[in-house]
Amino acid sequence: MNVLWDFDCTLFDTYPALVSGFINLSKQNLDRDEVLRWLKIDSKTAFKHYGIDEKQRLGYQTLHNYYSKTESKPFEYLAEALSSVDHNIIVTHRDKESTIFLLKKYHLDKYFKEIVSVEEQGFTRKPHSSSYEYVLKSHHIDLVVGDRDLDLIPARELNIKTCAFQNRNIEADFHIDSYADFIAEVLNPLQQK
Known part of the structure; x- marks a missing residue:
């Protein structure tokens, strides 16, 4: 069983860092919960909503990566979920260096x-499928897990097949809110099909 994972807010709870970076970039006094709601849609939509120029994306990613080093941690039971499959692959909008830093830290x-760092490696941002197609050239993928x-x-x-993590409002084959349920509610049914 091979699984492709998103990183931010799927493997690691990086929402606090995403929100801190966004508020810092905006230079506005924004409500953290409201910013989070917009970021959960996607950062492009949040940029538009708050009138932030898309040219500031690199600055946002730099701030997000800075805050991530202290404000981000893996979701509970993640190691058990990861160890239950044969191969795990990450496809992320995050830069590779900060992804590896957090993985090693924990x-x-x-x-x-x-x-796979989507933009660093020259792929179009998700939801474009080019980064997934790249992975499929080297690895068979049985499941994709993401939060958006x-x-x-x-x-x-x-x-x-797809699994939505902590988001029951999106279309997916499976929905879970905790990795404690990954083996019983996702992996076992998937292996029986």
Whole structure:
């Protein structure tokens, strides 16, 4: 069983860092909960809503990565979920260096066969399927896990089963709110099909 994972807010709870970086970038006194609601749609929509120029994206990613080093941690029971499958691959909008930093900080790097940084490696941002197609050239993928629709759209286009993490408002084959349920509610049923 091979699983492709999104990173931010799927493997690691990076929402506090995403919100802190966004508020700092905006230079406005914004409500953290409201910013979070917009970021959960996607950052492009949040930028538009708050009138932030898309040219500031690199600055946002730099701030997000800075806050991530202290404000982000893996979701509970993640190691058990990762160790239950054969190969794990990450496809993320985050830069590779900060992804590896967080994985090593929490001793999770050993679980991953490959990390694809979408923009660093020249792919179009998700939901475009080019980064997933790249992974499929090297690895068979049985499941994609993500927290937003843009993580799962490319999987559906490529006929790969999907699992939505902590988001029951998006279309997916499976929905879970905790990785404590990953084996029983996702992996076992998937292996029986």
